[in-house]
Amino acid sequence: MSIPNQQTIQQAHARITPYIHRTPVMTSAGIDEQAGCQLYFKCENFQKIGAFKARGAMNAVLSLSESARAKGVATHSSGNHAQAIARAAKIMGVKSYIVMPRTAPEVKKRGVRGFDGEIFECEPTLAARESTLADVIRKTGATEIHPFNNYDVIAGQATAAKELFEEAKDLDVIIAPVGGGGLLSGTALATKYFSPATQVFAAEPAGADDAFRSMQSGKIEPSQSDSIADGLLTSLGDKTFPIIRELVKEVITVTDAEIVAAMRLIWERMKIVVEPSCAVPLAAVLKSKEKFKGKRVGIILSGGNVDLGRALKLMTE
Incomplete structure (x- = not known):
């Protein structure tokens, strides 16, 4: 795109x-x-x-092919995008895998769990977030939806x-x-x-x-x-x-x-x-x-x- x-x-x-x-x-x-x-x-x-993250996440999940969506979606986020992806995945009936820094606000972690998102905690560095996410995607086959560097997210x-x-x-x-x-x-x-x-x-x-x-x-x-x-x-x-x-x-x-x-x-x-x-x-x-x-x-x-x-x-x- x-x-x-x-x-x-x-x-x-x-x-x-x-x-x-x-x-x-x-x-x-x-x-x-x-x-x-x-x-x-x-x-x-x-x-x-x-x-606002609900907009981009919903557009990105809806824009995936059915076969890609069926394998689930994954992202890394300190909170709002994490909740947005978990919500969009739940609406579409698919799994979400969310990498969050251990320092993320507890209110945002609760929000992710409330939408049945599976959280993988990591150290609060970009390198840790990206390496943890890569491991999750390798194991699950889920599609990454980046918090911002994604044109479907930007359009949303x-x-x-x-x-x-x-x-x-x-x-x-x-x-x-x-x-x-x-x-x-x-x-x-x-x-x-x-x-x-x-x-x-x-x-x-x-x-x-x-x-x-x-x-x-x-x-x-x-x-x-x-x-x-x-x-x-x-x-x-x-x-x-x-x-x-x-x-x-x-x-x-x-x-x-x-x-x-x-x-x-x-x-x-x-x-x-x-x-x-x-x-x-x-x-x-x-x-x-x-x-x-x-x-x-x-x-x-x-x-x-x-x-x-x-x-x-x-x-x-």
Whole structure:
């Protein structure tokens, strides 16, 4: 498969619609006042499994041949993609094999088990994840569905921005968080096809600023993986980076303290639960008010699968 085009994204949307929520677009006058712009939040924290990952995983599983699907699906993930793959596999009546770092949040492990996913724990390094996954695939014959470096996944993730553009017209800017780049590259493609006048920005933790550095150097840089935003600690892939390099205007980095402040603001003003990774785009807007002053800004709220005890501790420290 090649880079998703407009028709591919439209087909992905039609394919997954029976299995996902069309999540609401919310606004907050109080947050707008603080940010100095009009914000439109695409609330993927209300998505199936609590994150946008339900879109890409469902599209990827549905896109497999019946013979491939019958052998099961496998992936490595710190949490949200893991749950999304386990859910999609359960819906289709096939096995899922999920490699997770032992440090992954317990709430996300429970989510995987709730969808009958079989978990294989490994050390929290990319090398350990990949070697464990290779062993699982060798033993099971399952098909790997990569968390982000997969065009079917990217096409699925693009549908969140597509829906946002259908509800919030004439956005000047759209911002998505970036880890491996599946959501960001999908958002950038959806913007190109469905709202070409809109500028695409990315938001990233300063402690895991590989996308920022990759944009500067013109090649994929390794992630340092030092941030509370546990969903954004992965380096870009060879499928996501070229799309991001071509279509994303800028990557804005934010500190963990700025992420916590933005997360707290969303909890307090919007009365909704988001995870740290989800708050990164709002943190970027609040940090760079002059860039967005007076503009209509769409934000993808990526997910709400947070360890509540840990989150409350972060916000009271």
